[in-house]
Amino acid sequence: MTLGARDIEKRFTHRPVLRRASLELHPGEIVLLRGVNGSGKTTFARILATTLAPDAGDVTLDGEPVRRRLRAARRAIGFLSHRPLLYAGLTPLENLEFFGRLAGVTDARLRAERLLERFGLASFARTPMERFSRGMLQRVALIRALLPAPEVLILDEPYAGLDDEGSSTLNGLLGEARGRGTASLVISHDRDRIAPLATRERELKDGRIEASP
Amino acid sequence: MTALRVLEKDLKLHARDARFLATLALFSLSLVLILSVAFGPFFRDPAREASATLWAALFFAGVLGLTRTLDLESESGGGEALRLTGADPFAIYAGKTIANFLLLAVLFFLLLPCAAVFFDVGNLEVFPTVVGVAALTLIGYAAWGTLFAALARGLRARELLLSILLFPTLIPLWIGAVKLTRSLWADGTIEPVRDWVKIMVVIDVLGVALAAWLYEVIQEAEE
Numbered sequence: 436m437t438l439g440a441r442d443i444e445k446r447f448t449h450r451p452v453l454r455r456a457s458l459e460l461h462p463g464e465i466v467l468l469r470g471v472n473g474s475g476k477t478t479f480a481r482i483l484a485t486t487l488a489p490d491a492g493d494v495t496l497d498g499e500p501v502r503r504r505l506r507a508a509r510r511a512i513g514f515l516s517h518r519p520l521l522y523a524g525l526t527p528l529e530n531l532e533f534f535g536r537l538a539g540v541t542d543a544r545l546r547a548e549r550l551l552e553r554f555g556l557a558s559f560a561r562t563p564m565e566r567f568s569r570g571m572l573q574r575v576a577l578i579r580a581l582l583p584a585p586e587v588l589i590l591d592e593p594y595a596g597l598d599d600e601g602s603s604t605l606n607g608l609l610g611e612a613r614g615r616g617t618a619s620l621v622i623s624h625d626r627d628r629i630a631p632l633a634t635r636e637r638e639l640k641d642g643r644i645e646a647s648p
Numbered sequence: 649m650t651a652l653r654v655l656e657k658d659l660k661l662h663a664r665d666a667r668f669l670a671t672l673a674l675f676s677l678s679l680v681l682i683l684s685v686a687f688g689p690f691f692r693d694p695a696r697e698a699s700a701t702l703w704a705a706l707f708f709a710g711v712l713g714l715t716r717t718l719d720l721e722s723e724s725g726g727g728e729a730l731r732l733t734g735a736d737p738f739a740i741y742a743g744k745t746i747a748n749f750l751l752l753a754v755l756f757f758l759l760l761p762c763a764a765v766f767f768d769v770g771n772l773e774v775f776p777t778v779v780g781v782a783a784l785t786l787i788g789y790a791a792w793g794t795l796f797a798a799l800a801r802g803l804r805a806r807e808l809l810l811s812i813l814l815f816p817t818l819i820p821l822w823i824g825a826v827k828l829t830r831s832l833w834a835d836g837t838i839e840p841v842r843d844w845v846k847i848m849v850v851i852d853v854l855g856v857a858l859a860a861w862l863y864e865v866i867q868e869a870e871e
Contacts, residue, residue, distance in 0.1 A: 484732065524660070524720075525661065
């Protein structure tokens with residue numbers, strides 16, 4: 436599935452953040468998007484993930500505007516936000532099963548257990564997440580995005596809070612997703628961690644997406 | 649199934665928050681106690697005073713419950729996560745509404761015996777009808793409350809906005825609940841004020857219908 440963003444514009448209280456930003460994500464690609472703090476990377480990611488509407492421009496999935504079939508598009512896109520988007524009062528397993536089932540994953544529990552084990556969280560699967568560290572929350576949030584095996588992955592700073600082991604597990608899963616034909620966009624400052632996997636690099640600068648130097 | 653999963657999730661979160669449940673119980677019981685002392689010690693129309701006290705306490709304490717539901721979604725970003733699943737927005741609304749209804753129902757069953765004892769009103773014969781009146785009232789409360797909570801979510805003054813929107817809308821429900829309960833406790837029948845049932849049904853249906861129409865729009869407007 437190809438996710439496209441064409442001439443995306445977004446302003447926040449009259450301050451332009453994105454100015455005709457365009458990008459296409461093709462199946463089997465892992466695109467690294469970089470940019471300085473405040474350059475609009477998170478805004479762009481949220482627009483691609485359909486949680487924020489652009490002021491102008493189109494986001495398309497296989498050429499069709501996502502707004503026309505929003506719910507189907509959301510089921511095709513896995514999104515890791517800079518917030519965990521998990522309920523602190525539930526355990527990782529309960530969170531993952533809940534969001535997985537809502538997304539239409541029938542064997543959500545089994546897949547959640549497998550992914551928790553891969554991320555070294557099997558022994559915490561039934562522990563409420565209220566006292567989880569930043570790194571543990573990030574791992575569970577990554578599993579939430581990866582659980583439905585989406586056709587498009589948008590990961591906003593996926594290495595934040597992850598140790599070397601967690602980063603290596605994530606890269607393994609990204610490699611497997613690429614093998615399945617998943618199109619991935621990784622927004623990260625950790626160029627060294629994602630570089631071996633990235634098929635393209637782009638930079639968000641002055642509200643536009645440019646080829647990375 | 650989506651509605652059931654959302655319901656299960658919300659109930660789990662409420663049940664695990666002992667501090668919230670204790671606050672809710674103590675606040676509502678204090679209201680009943682304070683109002684019974686204010687009306688007493690000699691009641692002129694105990695059925696009227698008891699029903700007014702019961703429903704005032706329930707309506708005010710209910711806002712605490714709705715605010716908590718609102719906070720649960722805002723703090724965790726759960727609202728955004730729910731949208732990302734691509735689940736049916738009305739099913740999400742239905743699950744949350746049923747969870748709020750059950751929370752209010754538990755509160756009702758906690759306050760009812762207190763109001764009955766403090767004001768010395770009620771009997772077991774009218775109990776099933778009182779429960780029916782409560783169901784009619786709380787369905788509307790939960791339907792409108794969940795809709796307005798979604799509308800207020802993400803705003804800085806969300807608790808204020810929720811109260812400003814909710815109470816004027818629910819005035820007919822509150823009056824109806826007080827009149828019907830009073831009639832049951834005083835006369836053992838709702839016949840003299842039967843028309844209020846129709847008004848309350850209309851308010852309940854309106855709340856659910858408006859949510860069916862608007863909930864997705866409200867959900868998508870959240871940024």
